[in-house]
Amino acid sequence: AKVVVGALDPNPLVAGRGIKKLKDAGIDVVSSVLEEECKKVNEVFMKYIVEKKPFVVLKTAMTLDGKISTSSGESKWITNEKSRKEVHKLRNKLSAIMVGVNTVIKDNPELTCRLEGGRNPIRIIVDSALRIPMESKVVIDKLAGTIVATTELANKDRVLDLKKLGVEVIIIKAKNERVDLQ
Secondary structure: OEEEEOOOOOOOOOOOHHHHHHHHOOOEEEEOOOHHHHHHHOHHHHHHHHHOOOOOOOOOOOOOOOOOOOOOOOOOOOOOHHHHHHHHHHHHHOOEEEEEHHHHHHHOOOOOOOOOOOOOOEEEEEOOOOOOOOOOHHHHOOOOOEEEEEEOOOOHHHHHHHHHOOOEEEEEOEEOOEEOOO
């Protein structure tokens, strides 16, 4: 018998133990085959284990001249069907999607995965002044969990209203009256 290992597990709790057990059992083990390609397949896991940080993907849509909306401020569908499908594939893979409150106010997005059988990421809204509309899709629908990150300056009654609707509200210390993303 022979086992081919693409990349070693960087987790110090298990690193090398599986290979040792296989070798101790008399099984031929070849490791680090296509190692970089295998690490790329597992890049989310590798980033977390090695650096103890989340894997972050920045997605933006813009026109060829660098604009993110039309001159009237309209931002819906400056992309095509193919790129929107790719966004849903990405959402299916990720744990969370984060937007600022202005996106919620202007676009009222669902921030969900539309692929059949896909899973929805947690929706994180950064909203320093708690301006999120109570009737927005991310507040009223139950398609995915919603977390609103705000500051201690936020209206306490509004915090309670959001919590009653099932939204998790996280109070973060303000820096210049804004959510400190550090």
